[in-house]
Amino acid sequence: MAGREKITVRHILKAKQRGEKLVMVTAYDTPTARLVDEAGVDMILVGDSLGMVVLGLPSTLQVTMEDMVRHTAAVARAQPRAMIVGDMPFMSYEASVSEAVRNAGRLLAAGADAVKIEGGSLYTDVIKAMRRAGIPVMAHVGLTPQKHKLLGGYRLVGKTAEEALEIIRDAEEAAEAGAFAIVVEFTAWEVAREITRRIQVPTICIGSGPYCDGQVLVIHDLLGLTPTPPPFAKRYVDLASIIRGAVEAYAREVRSSQFPAQDMYWGMKNGEYQRLQKLLERENQEEHENQG
Ligand SMILES: Nc1nc(=O)c2c([nH]1)NC[C@@H]1CN(c3ccc(C(=O)N[C@@H](CCC(=O)O)C(=O)O)cc3)CN21
Numbered sequence: 001m002a003g004r005e006k007i008t009v010r011h012i013l014k015a016k017q018r019g020e021k022l023v024m025v026t027a028y029d030t031p032t033a034r035l036v037d038e039a040g041v042d043m044i045l046v047g048d049s050l051g052m053v054v055l056g057l058p059s060t061l062q063v064t065m066e067d068m069v070r071h072t073a074a075v076a077r078a079q080p081r082a083m084i085v086g087d088m089p090f091m092s093y094e095a096s097v098s099e100a101v102r103n104a105g106r107l108l109a110a111g112a113d114a115v116k117i118e119g120g121s122l123y124t125d126v127i128k129a130m131r132r133a134g135i136p137v138m139a140h141v142g143l144t145p146q147k148h149k150l151l152g153g154y155r156l157v158g159k160t161a162e163e164a165l166e167i168i169r170d171a172e173e174a175a176e177a178g179a180f181a182i183v184v185e186f187t188a189w190e191v192a193r194e195i196t197r198r199i200q201v202p203t204i205c206i207g208s209g210p211y212c213d214g215q216v217l218v219i220h221d222l223l224g225l226t227p228t229p230p231p232f233a234k235r236y237v238d239l240a241s242i243i244r245g246a247v248e249a250y251a252r253e254v255r256s257s258q259f260p261a262q263d264m265y266w267g268m269k270n271g272e273y274q275r276l277q278k279l280l281e282r283e284n285q286e287e288h289e290n291q292g
């Protein structure tokens with residue numbers, strides 16, 4: 001999407017009408033947010049994938065509101081032109097509608113432009129309440145990682161007609177309730193295409209094929225920083241090798257005394273080192289006198 005003005009919900013909806021693909025990527029800190037914004041993405045997702053790719057947690061279930069507030073604020077400090085979508089972590093929106101709205105408000109106060117919740121049909125009450133509060137909501141259907149225990153792992157969904165129908169209903173009801181966009185994760189491609197044709201708001205896909213209004217990837221997967229990425233993640237660069245190589249070079253230079261080189265250290269003012277020597281001598285003498 002061209003232009004330099006802040007991307008809003010209106011831009012996102014217009015992109016679908018114009019047939020322009022939407023580009024979304026995750027970021028969790030200020031420098032990364034700055035870089036992906038300079039690269040011209042439309043939306044930055046401060047995803048709860050944070051837990052797995054940054055914090056070393058076993059799944060997204062351990063991510064807290066405090067984590068999401070802190071990292072959303074870090075991304076917002078980059079003041080990106082891209083829309084910032086803050087992910088609602090596990091147990092921040094399920095227990096009650098009012099808790100969901102309050103927690104979404106915290107993410108907006110931290111600098112998010114919108115929030116994302118995992119779910120469709122079962123969360124229309126939450127989507128409607130957020131809309132009432134003026135909080136743009138992105139829904140998320142198909143594989144919803146916060147429900148991986150119920151789903152039986154991180155697997156491709158919508159492979160049967162019955163499961164496909166359920167996912168399509170999820171997306172339709174989320175759109176009907178007022179979601180401004182819908183993430184469609186790891187479904188059979190036909191399911192994503194059907195949803196994209198049937199709803200007015202954009203579909204942002206991950207692992208669900210090309211017949212979508214946009215795509216989203218986890219930045220660590222795209223950069224080659226994930227040891228075992230999901231099968232649908234494309235690695236555009238092997239940053240892991242680049243980082244390892246740079247740190248190995250640094251370690252070699254420290255151990256061989258090549259670092260720091262002459263142009264990278266600085267001395268005292270002229271004559272000050274001689275004056276320091278005298279001061280140190282005088283101190284030594286005074287110590288001797290005190291002991292004697
Ligand atoms: N680095 C990263 N990238 C992601 O896209 C991502 C995360 N983390 N964490 C949160 C969710 C979890 N996602 C995932 C995670 C794993 C598979 C995966 O490896 N699927 C395997 C089967 C694994 C299994 O059965 O346990 C597959 O081949 O389908 C898919 C999506 C997508 N999201």
Ligand SMILES: CC(C)C(=O)C(=O)O
Binds near residue numbers: 045183
């Ligand atoms: C994988 C994407 C869509 C996500 O929800 C996340 O990064 O948390």
